[in-house]
Amino acid sequence: MTHPPPLGLLAELTHRCPMACPYCSNPVELDRRSDELDTETWVRVFKEAADLGVLQLHLSGGEPTARADIVALTRGASEAGLYTNLITSGVNVTKARLEQLADAGLDHVQLSWQDIDPASADEIAGLDGAHDWKRQAARAVIELGLPLTINVVVHRRNIDRVADMIVAAHRAGARRIEVAHTQYYGWALANRAALLPTADQVEAAHAAVARIREELEPGILIDYVAPDHFSRWPKPCMNGWGRQSLNVTPRGKVLPCHAAESITGLTFWNVREHALREIWEESPAFTAYRGTEWMKEPCRSCPRKEIDFGGCRCQAFAWTGDAANTDPACEYSAHHAALEAAVAAPRSDTLTYRRFSAPRPALQD
């Protein structure tokens, strides 16, 4: 059986990154440089993606420009006919490098900001001087005429400045800003008590965004992703499992979403061994939760099942031990009270930064 083709591919080119954000979406067990796919394999994957129907490619990481071949990869993607989007921290990204990427066909830049207060921004990034790099990178992108989106992940330490961040992004010349609440998987889950805002903070942020939207749009477009821990219903995670997008890890595993490896027991095929089309259509991880047939109650008979697809499989697995259960962010979930208890729990000021774990002893013959 064939499925409608995917629209987007997120290429995690590397897990290396100069920053150490405590909400990093990379898995807790990071891929090492020696594990990473080579240039030729990535470019083959990009061509296969375009042939499969992918239209937009997100060059991400870690920090994608940590790859020495980032210009060649961008050119390869562009020549494959893909719309190329660089998702970068901006750290160590010079104007000269951005110009090379633009010449190689880069279509759009997404630059992360951690905060608008430089000291807080650098503290969250775990890197002194990070914020200065970001301001420089934003300037360089604008001077080169490339469209710029600023990405901000919000949490209890920066959420009170959400309006200031939007104003600053507008002043910096960004065409768009994406304000996304932290999603609690992997590193962010380990840091939940330090990152989860209070309900009052969330309410104030909603109001601040609405106010600033009135004032600034369409001078800057504001995409605001509301937090699922404070909603009645879950987010339509990935717009459905295996429905629109795929994610390739540095070592070549293909996932329905970046956190999917947290669901133990799923088998992920690798681009080193399988064609991308075969993975999309037939691999067990993609077919496991595609469509609605796998659903149990209360999802199965829910009128919202084609709206939010039962929410997030990773969150369902993390909280209930079964990824086929309803996302506990949903008020109809039998586990919703546990999530509400976490929201009500005391907060902490201690951050655990994202780092590579110490190498485990191993022998090679």
Add this chain to the structure above:
Amino acid sequence: MSIAPDARPRLARGVRLHEDRVRGRTVLLAPERVLTPNASAIEILRRCTGALTFTEIVNELARTHQAERSRITIDAESLLTELANRRMVDL
């Protein structure tokens, strides 16, 4: 909003029409967006290169499609205003 007759509409940098071979249609690609314009929207967008004024675009369409200028003006204005508000067209 009306568009000045001498405005030269152009697709913003990072926005382009693309032949989607797999699905057999033309799409408009933009940052984090994929739009599917219909045939008449495509005719207008193909002419948004910055080379033609709004009046010239309307005249060309009226000629090639033997349609009423007033109707084309209204349709083109509505499409381009919407896309300008979404930062996809520069006027």
